[in-house]
Amino acid sequence: MQKFSPIAESYQKIKTGLPDNVQLVAVSKTHPKEMIREVYDLGQRVFGENKVQELIEKHPQLPQDIQWHLIGHLQTNKVKYIAPFIDMIQSVDSEKLLVEIDKQAEKNHRKIKVLLQVKIAEEDTKYGLEVHETKELYLDYLNGKFPNIIISGLMGMATFTENKNQVRKEFTFLKHLFDQLSSQQKLDTLSMGMSDDYPLAIECGANSVRIGSAIFGSREYL
Ligand SMILES: *Cc1c(COP(=O)(O)O)cnc(C)c1O
DSSP: OOSSOHHHHHHHHHHHHSOTTOEEEEEOTTSOHHHHHHHHHTTOOEEEESOHHHHHHHGGGSOTTOEEEEOSOOOGGGHHHHTTTOSEEEEEOOHHHHHHHHHHHHHTTSOEEEEEEEOOOSSOOSOOBOHHHHHHHHHHHHTTSOTTEEEEEEEEOOOSSSOHHHHHHHHHHHHHHHHHHHTTSOOOEEEOOOTTTHHHHHHTTOSEEEEOHHHHOOSTTO
């Protein structure tokens, strides 16, 4: 009889391999609540989803002490559905979105933590802030423009490529921006690295990694 399921085994292996200061966000998108529950029972509390619809279906069916992170593009008109419970929105890619999150946070009498998602990939990715926009928004924030938001840090996704040097260059670039902004007021979280590139991301300074398929297996069957 097998003592651990494949998920439990993958999870434990990844978790024990991470340095103590690195947070693991278990990316559970497309996977059923039973699989999430299994990882929860092993002690994991932070889970990432990329779609609002899926998140609001799963949220009531799972333990209430799960800290949900939204990691996918968020439409302004959907902020209201997650504002009551979301722990962190990692994918803030416009000022308009920040304004709406601030408004919904106030309505819900809470502060919402966010990361600014920065465009670091060479490929033409759809979402993410330019560096100058990131700096401007952080300055606005420091000047009190978004009183119901806590900007905790930055998030980035590297180019989808086998070329490690390219990926390293992009992660290092984001780490430099993180340090630069941190010198104005300290930021906590630098979220970069997924199943395929998280060891490199950690080497480059990430202290939060978003890992899906290496824990839950492939999403291809869906
Ligand atoms: C899906 C996703 C991940 C996790 O990807 P894996 O390769 O399965 O680890 C991380 N970050 C974002 C933004 C994602 O959408």
